[in-house]
Amino acid sequence: MIGHVQPSPVAAAAMADDAPGAAETPRDPWVLDEVGALARETLGERVTAELRALLVAGRLAPGEKLSLRRVAEALGVSMMPVREAVSRLAADGALEVLPGRAVRVPVLTLAQFRELTRLRLVVEGFAAEEAARKATPDQLARIAAHEAAFRQAASAEAPDPAGAVAANRDLHFALYEAAGMPSLIEMIERLWLKAGPILNLDMRHEPRRLKGGRAMQEHEKLLAALRRGDAAAARAALEADIGAAAAHIEQTGQLKESD
């Protein structure tokens, strides 16, 4: 149940119905017992994961309206699983259903965005501290790999916005995973779900922000801090990263003034 889908390159194609292997009657202790219960993902969960990916990647713009029937048809499923997915995401505040109208991606107020940023500083900052204390060499290597991927996508002559967004997300969540606190990761995912649309939509539209290099600098500092187990420095670097991105968003003025 905790198991979310691995951050994977977003392939938002139609979801084909592949028949999952039927469970064979387990008689004796067998080799296949180790593979555990094969994740019989329900349709609703798959739709939820799909929409989540679209949201954090900024491919659904704030204010964009969704229709249950349209989404259902696009994904090749009935309206039912979509309802469930939208219900969950609406409960998380990642979507909002207006009374009689439609369901849409929330448009954040400036105040709401600032609150979200403050919460991110508190929560993700804590995660960075914890990761600096407990990260294993293996986890550090994974973080470094994503950092390299981000640098490549961001500093290339022709920046790859989508790739940079994905690498940035993978880098951050590899860091948070190193903290070893599943509920903390869920909390952060929820924050990203809310802030993702503006943050990454913007990065998609203004790829030159990437070349500014501020994010890369902080990522580098972060990695160095992690390697020497410096919790305070890791937190500072992450806070600088978050703060810089938030400041840029506020400059663009894509946020609603008030409610």
Add this chain to the structure above:
Amino acid sequence: MIGHVQPSPVAAAAMADDAPGAAETPRDPWVLDEVGALARETLGERVTAELRALLVAGRLAPGEKLSLRRVAEALGVSMMPVREAVSRLAADGALEVLPGRAVRVPVLTLAQFRELTRLRLVVEGFAAEEAARKATPDQLARIAAHEAAFRQAASAEAPDPAGAVAANRDLHFALYEAAGMPSLIEMIERLWLKAGPILNLDMRHEPRRLKGGRAMQEHEKLLAALRRGDAAAARAALEADIGAAAAHIEQTGQLKESD
């Protein structure tokens, strides 16, 4: 929480290029403007609220199994709204749906409970600091009232467990509300939803813990700190309150040993 209706039915467009200075045509102040959109609570939301209340109050014990049809019949509604409610709560981790079996209240591992406690210390501690800085006299009075209610319910000759649980919850959330950060409150509600069953189920079964008075002491310190705007002291008192309760729970050993 979600339902907001735009006051103006006319100017809802302008999503792409919106000039911030564009003022609406001022209509005459109409009497009916004051009556806001009457809260058309959907059935699913009401069921969700009902189950949430039952969970945080500890009236649904960990491991207890629920049946969609049973709950639907008990609440006098169809199975549909219950499905939606369970979907949301399951997405929050407040309930869990086992693959082919039933839906039940999660039984926390010791490790999970400790992680939850740490997160509560971080998040609710931050909320206490913020509240100490920003609480208005009105909000302080409300917190004090709940503190008095808790003291009465806990220190009476015949302790009132249900009343104490409710007063304790009201006290805490009045505090968090004083921080003025809606998303923060949602975050804390989610944490309480997960920890509520064990915390309050125990308080219900062991009312003598109330008479120990540890909670009352910390509540008193907390209130004093709030009144003099001492953020650090407020955080310390709240952390002591949370820590004491958590330590008691761990002693009782109602938690699963491992996964």
Add this chain to the structure above:
DNA sequence: TGTCGTGATCTGTGATCACAGTTAAGTTGG
């Protein structure tokens, strides 16, 4: 020409039905 009424169309919400899988009781065979 501007404004309001009116109908078609689309929205989410709720109910009912069908189905595969699991659980638990009932029953049979040893």
Add this chain to the structure above:
DNA sequence: CCAACTTAACTGTGATCACAGATCACGACA
């Protein structure tokens, strides 16, 4: 008397239908 099998009841999941409310476009009236 106990174990294993069979069957019946119940589980969540998904699909389909019905319905009130909202949106939008077109047309009538002033």
